[in-house]
Amino acid sequence: MKNLFTITLMVIAMCFTTDAKAQKFSGLDKSPADIASYPSDYKVSDKLVRVIYSRPQLKGRSISELAPAGKVWRTGANEASEITFYKDASIGGKAVAAGTYSLFTIPGANEWTIILNKNLNQWGAYSYQESADVLRVPAKVSSGSESLDAFSVAYKDMDKGTNLVLGWGNTRVTLPIVF
Template structure:
């Protein structure tokens, strides 16, 4: 009887293990999610700002085709990027309260319009409403030495604050941010 019980338990374990191993995964996202924060040191838990976004790849295409000039862009791929200010800040000269905002951009040849919007959890920019805008600021476009295939964001420390730097292809856009102490 003891052997029958042991055999039964063993067979049940094998059946459930096979079912778990047979689960299908949808594969890697072609535009994986990423995050940038300031300070970027993972040992510092007192962050001032964090941005979460997805990283589309150029794969031989033009930035202008994927983020057309003059049109609201979700600033990445998939869901609209979201930026969280953990303390009050000034971005491009406009005061921003601590909180989380959707981050949209309107690319241009010489400058991009940076848009902070209070409506969260938006897929792309398909349902973007300018009535939710909290701030719009201009940021100059410059050219980088290397071409980035994956859209990327980082924070770069500068005198008096940081720049949120966005890069794709050879385009670079730096958005000045200072924090309210």
């Protein structure tokens, strides 16, 4: 009788503990995360730079609604984008030590200001502190022939480095990086 009671108690306990340990998964993010590395060829493991960002989508809205001109923007959606340099680099003639930085921008009509900030794991630009800036440089704005609904990051080869290109709508922001 004692064994039957023990076994019954164990079966009941197992039934209740299964529900207690069930994992809850959230739904898909509306602004999915992406990674853009350079060199872009997946066969090259010796990367020079990588950007981790979320991809907001215009969905009929303008860039100025989502990334207002003259205001610090997280350069993506959700958490502030992060850029990692695996080797020392030069951006706009200014030295950048290898490491990981938050990537912010200040949109403008003819040029955007690119900001590297030493504070990581920031949600949006809400906790952005200018005093933690490592670098601020201007980047050229041009117009692309293809409209991109989702914010995107890409690279374009150049001598001794790459151009980091931010694309959204018809806007293209180009930042030369020399290694």
